[in-house]
Amino acid sequence: MKRLSLVLALVLFGASFALAQKTVTGTVTDESGEALIGASILVKGTTSGTVTDLDGKYSLSVPEASSTLVFSYTGFNTQEVEVGAQTVIDLVMSEGVSLGEVVVTALGVEREEKALGYAVQQVKGDEVSRSGASNAVDGLVGKAAGIQVTRSSGSVGGGSRILIRGVTSMVGNNQPLIVIDGVRTNNETLLSQASTAGTAASNRLMDLNPEDIESINVLKGAAATALYGTSGSTGVILITTKKGAKQNRLDVNFTSSVGFDNITQMIDLQSEFAQGRPQDGFDYRGSETGESGSWGPRMSELEYATNRDHPNAPGASAFDAEGNYLYDKNGFLVPQGTGNGIPANIYNNVDPFFQTGMTFTNAISIAGGGETATFRLSASDLKATGVIPNEEYERKTVKLASSLSPIEGLTLSGSVNFTKSDYVRVQQGSNTSGLLLGMLRTPVSFDNTNGFSPEDAVDQVSAYQFPDFKQRNYRGGGGYDNPYWTVNNALGFEDVSRTFGNVKADYKFSDWAILGFNIGYDITTDIRKQEFEINSRTNAGGRVQHNEFNTQQYDSYFNLIGSGRLTDDIGLNYLVGANAFSFNNHHTQTRGDQLVFPGFLDLSNATAVSAFEDINRFRSLGFVGQVEVSYQSLLYLTLSARQDYDSRLGDPTDFKLENTGFFYPSASLAFVFSEMINSGGTGFSFGKLRLSYAQVGSPPPNAYSTSSVFVSPSIGDGWGDNIQFPIAGSTGFDQSALLGNPNLTPELSTTLEAGVDLRFLNGRLGLDVTYYRTETKDAILNASLPRSTGYANVWLNSGEMTSQGIEITLNATPIQTNAFSWNTQVNFTKSESIVNKLAPGIERLFLAGFNSAGTYLVEGNQYGAIFGGAYLREQAGTDTDQSLNIPGGQVVINDDPTSSEYGFQAVDPTQRSIGNPNPDFIIGWNNTFSYKRFTLNFLLDWREGGDLWNGTAWALSFFGRSQLTADTRQEAATPIAGVKSDGTPNDIAVTRGRNYWTSSVGGFGAVGEQFVQDGGWIRLREVGLSYSLPAKEWFKGGSIGVSGRNLWFQSDYDGIDPETSLTSTGNGQGFDYFNMPSTRSVIVKLSVNF
């Protein structure tokens, strides 16, 4: 109740601002008198405004007091008109390019776009909200050049990774800094289980209601982000949220949508061969044998039998007390003609399992403002069910933003955002409880539902469990969890409470001196519980694992800025400021194992309980200065410098402030050369050259890297789960395998950027091209050591990397008539980061993945190369082969007749770089067609190249479940392409059946090369049709629309949608191992304003 009355009070408070208003009407036309449709009219300094209708007419209520209206229209000069006493304002707009556009740059400083010597790109909030994505990161796909977004999982509430200009840090964070209303905001992804297993994880920007976003500015290069120092070195996403407008009566917006999600595609599975393997006599082996593979007889050669005297009947333990076969209600399988004549069912355990996910979103906002104060209050509620039964995601947000100007020149403002996010997640990836792992391996002769419909099986315990609590699965209780068991008994729950916001004070002494103070806070509590019921295949004894993460960020800024003209020709802008930042993540885990009885997943039911605490903290201080000098409207020179102090460089045993400090400069130049050209009549309207140089220093990516510590070890060798201290009452400590280094210095990257911005036909056509090159030196990395040193890694300043790329943005309005317009934008991104050097004598560095295929930094290769086993080649490299790339020549065939792999490819003893997960280029093509009140938009997303290791296909080939294995096992024996050891062409004919796919060149073998596939795509990322509702009296208009996300894509990848990442949002990308399939969505949305 208290909360409700608070809300009410705030609403009333806001309503009291609803001061005297009046309505201004008018018509907007071009110079020939044609009405301009869709011209935008804004009350200056506010977000309140409208657009002209089909007749060029508009009606807008404006505050009684002196206001200015800003009229803008693509290809026309923006004009400002004082309202004064007028109630009718008709305007004739003249064609021309608008040059006065103001953009928000680093530290919230507003600058004229033409003055910038570096690339920034703005995405409007409604472009994000109309995308239908509930995660603002997903809504950015294709909307700005230089951005790469990868959704990690099709699980509802799964996070996404975003990169600006590829990677810049070798082992540290590479995702951009997120700044909301001037302060840093947490976008971390916290994993509480192994990165290759566990559940999907969120990225915390998902806590932001997309309807609260006014605009997003993407600051790409080091010059653009220099004022943010270290944390801006990966690019900055500046989000400005919606605010109330001064002297505006109450605006109420209500948005409601419903979305429907379905899975996209699945790996090609065979449905021809039953469970079993070649053996004497009958090759079928039923569930009771524990057989893992589908190398049995053809399904068409099998039929059911129930007679236990049948020669192929399984043993007594496969029957219940009544003599019914436990694993199939139809009976056990026998050769055709020997049973009851009912042919074997071919069970589809995959597609019918998935359901239609539903997302319901409702959002309301109330905004207004008076003479001295404004407010905006918004709330939203999202409820989603996944395509996977029992997966859920719920998000509730409340945000209040307000400002007050008690005296002339002083503005106090602040915002409070509260978000509650809840998730129910299902296990995925590389673990025996992983949903797809068990599902896809299940032979077609076994029915995971036990005869129930898939919808019923979710709630039918007898589908997946026997009365004695043993699992009913295709390997007789061993192997992997039955998917229906997993979605009931291996669930993860996450409960995230978060509050973030800022308090800001600005005082304007004069244009020459504006003092600003901004403190931001961001506090997130993430409480998780992962359950594994007794008889889970991952934790047979049962497990409950609680994780609590508490992340606190405080960010404060103190800035003095000013601007003015020194002479008529020379202008000056300056900024001096200081910034203090503090980060603290407190993680505790309590785990209970070996539950006493099933059905009660609680720590009190565990017989072994262990716990740990992990605090990760750092602080930094920065001092910045920036000066911009302009000459006429022709030249703009900006110089900046920053001095940082960062606790992560401090040696706790011998702290010296100077060891934690580092300094770096930047300079940028904008040259508006069109000012020097008489472009009359040529169609050329604007031209600017940009040039910038910037350095940025970075501390170690992790806290505590300057010292070596003892840890409580986890003991094992990777085959079974490790065991953890304390063990039976004993604690234990072990020197960490990672050696600290008290002599670390900051890593330094230097970026050169050049660009050109050209506009033609009064801005109806625009082309922006940027090239950049970043050299990183002294990169801090956890260099690998040979283990004979006693350690695995040491922190060193030794890496070198070169990143370069091109970004092109093409904007055009090819058609603009009174009734119809077409706007199009193409964003092209190409970036490449080459690892030049790691550490002395070290050629590769592990990032993520598996033994058979992992992502590594490999000297001479692009960032994050997929590394693993390869076939032996004629020109077999040795370990002096520095590049570790696959050597030249044909594949060598094993021609040792005594070998069980006679005729198969031979294995290269050296693991090699077998794939590059980085795309060659990314193109986003955005189109908006407007016809009268209808708007149609679509976004094509083309990602060229970028390898993915298809671990799912790798594993399924071993089990004989993939269609590939059904095809190859039926082929006539032919020699595999390659040469024998004497160099002659291979003539050893083999059939690639079970012997092949279970050998060292098959699934689970030593070679990963054959399953590296092109993960590129072309996809219809967004398509939408909306109708704008006309305003009438108290109804201020709105829209109704339907949109689709990810409705179609084309890819050569043989698996699920290649937009996936097993290791979530971390640096090691390019893995698919039984990942959750992605979804396509259709969303119906209504938005109304009062």
Next chain:
Amino acid sequence: MKVINKLILVFAISFAFVGCEDFVGGEINKDPNNPVSVPIIAQMPAIQVAVADVYGGAFSRFNCMLVQQVEGVARQWQSMNQYTGLTPNRFDAAWNNVYENILNELKIAQASARDQGYNHYLGVLEVMEAFTLMNATDVWDDMPYTDALNGAESINPTFDTQSTIYASITNLLDDAIKLFGGAAGGLVPGSEELFLAGDIDAWNRVAHALKARKAMKEDDYSLAMSEAMQAMTSAAGNLAYQYPDASAAGQWYRFNRDRTGDLEFHPTMRALMTDLKDNDRLAAFDQIFTTDHTYMTADFLQELITFREVQFIIAEADFRTAGGTQAGYDAYLAGIKASFDRIGLGQAEYDAYVAQPEIAPGVGNLTLDMILTQKYIAMFLQPEVYSDWRRTGIPALSPTNGTVIPVRWDYSSTEYLFNTNSPSEAEVSIYNDKVGWNR
């Protein structure tokens, strides 16, 4: 204006109050959850569990697969069973554990024990080092040792020959025996010493048992005999780690739980035991490898060196030096009996078994083949069986693939990659390059 002045004041105070140095300095960058130093008693349990876990893990699985006690039948283990899958990366975990989790920890703990004069503690640590070094060099032959474990000071440790390492093992064991004979010197191993609860007499016997194990590989049977006579006199003196329960279960239990179906009991061993009518022990071993296996239990007793191994050493050494005396024959039977005891079989089962003349033919009729076959059975899952087979060729085994059973392990892939002083992959053959004592 007043407001502004206040704001500036607040800001100035907040910065001055905190101060740059205090804000980013002090203990902010000190890890609050992990200490920079710990006492020996806190290291000891971690080292011992690591020793037991590596021995019962990678060493047991690979060695016992190569001698056909267990068979790789699925996933990665299928190609490893064919030897083709025994690529360097398969040995990474064992190599890493040996150096990083055992030898480096022992080095740190020994330095601390030596500094503080904890002589008995130092002896125990030295015995554990000798034990680990011998296991490692028996499969890897030449390895970094004298130049190893120096962290970033020596990032490319040179390789020592096996004979150098064997000499170091002798020194370590002799030094330990000497220390056990002297004053404890302050801190004595207590309940944190998980193998023998700090029983120094038992540790002394373990040191002799290890010297006996080593002498067998050096073909010095009289030394083996004399050391074996000073070793443990019953299974109570076995060097072993008792895993508590499923929350920290034995290696084989964890493997069978998490990698069900990858390894199973080997048909070779099944045939061998069936021929000997060794039905009771076979029933104990030859079960499907799941968590229900009655020998590979969660609370597994992971033995490192045992009374029964010592008895078979005595029997073999006696046979080789004296041609088979009563003492040797008694030791042979005591070894078999200890094996029955280990599985929980009673006197009746043992009596029935040794009633067979082909098992207990009487003094003078015993053969080397019988001794080593019984040792092979009695030491089911003990990594030392691989050394015995390489040493003696008993039992006779046929390769599962090709013409040769591997005679050593490959080095770890990370050593090949990161140590410029390591040989290259091409220079190491797991089929041809016998380890030093086996050449």
